[in-house]
Amino acid sequence: MWTQLSAERPAAFGWAAAMQPDGMAVPVSARTVPLRARAVQRSVPAPRVLTSFSALWGGDPVQVVDHDEFRTGLSSLHAPQEPSPHGFPRGAMAGRALHAILERWQWHEDANGSALASLTAQVLAEEGLPAEWDTVVVSWLRALMATPLMVDGMRLGALDPARQAREMAFAFPVTGMRQKRIDALIAGLDPHWAKRPNAGQAALSGALRGVIDLVFEYEGRYYLVDYKSNWLGPCAQDYTAEALAAAMAGGGYTAQALIYALALHRHVRACVPAYDPARDFGGVFYLFLRGMAPDAPGRGVVQLRPDPALLRQLDALMAGGGAA
Secondary structure (H helix, E strand, C coil), X not given: CHHHHHHHCHHHHCEEEEECCCCCEEXXXXXXXXXXXXXXXXXXXXXXXXXXXXHHCCCCCCCCCCCHHHHCCCCCCCCCCCCCCCCCCCCHHHHHHHHHHHHHCCHHHCCCCHHHHHHHHHHHHHCCCCHHHHHHHHHHHHHHHCCECCCCCCEHHHCCHHHEEEEEEEEEEEEEEEHHHHHHHHXXXXXXXXXXXXXXXXXXXXXXXXXXXXXXXXXXEEEEEEEECCCCCCCHHHCCHHHHHHHHHHCXXXXXXXXXXXXXXXXXXXXXXXXXXXXXXXEEEEEEHHHCCCCCCCCCXXXXXXXXXXXXXXXXXXXXCCCC
């Protein structure tokens, strides 16, 4: 019956009138209707990504790692080392250990350093670092707390614990952000930046995330701190202003500093009534821990204070604004 009906009214059944030798009907579309893809009538948007400073200036915009020292597994763990910050192992394990201790140590409650000693032993063991470094790290970080960061004598150890936040995470949207534009902005501030490889050309949209080691308020101004465990040489004299400037550019840290500054600026602007960045934004400290000591104020310390115009310009670049 179906064969008879399909022969009499092939269009109703979608079959051709002609039959194959085995009696099976041939679909009309297979014989008479050419197939072709429909033309795309709209643009396909670029994928939205979750990225970070380390990913952008480290070469892969879809990574979300943020702690720069952790990107390498290289370590001098088994090399001959002097018992000092300059001999302390380098690489991922050492960087993680120092960050973990500074994040978890409540230094304002530990005048004699006993809590630091216990925490240091625990963290170094967790990272597989030899216990012989425990006393070195304890002495090193206690000295760090007494090291002036500014000419007025401001020290980490004297900060009000109620006016600080550690490991402050942020994420903000970016739309059509072009890394090359940010690089062009930085090149006008940092002469070392021009030596870096050219940035990618693609516009990125999605979210930019990061984690700021320490944020604090001091005398009515807001600051941020990023700890660097980078090894710049075997002695304190290797941590000169020129060496720090080269390290900032070489590691992409100037870009990191501006992104973190923008994150703090946006946060304070949203939370503090009548916020004025010219008056209230204190700046950024990059602390190269191995070079710092109480008897050498300023050594190992990079301080940046982006002006309000620069923060506004960077804000616009994150939204795809600015010159091409």
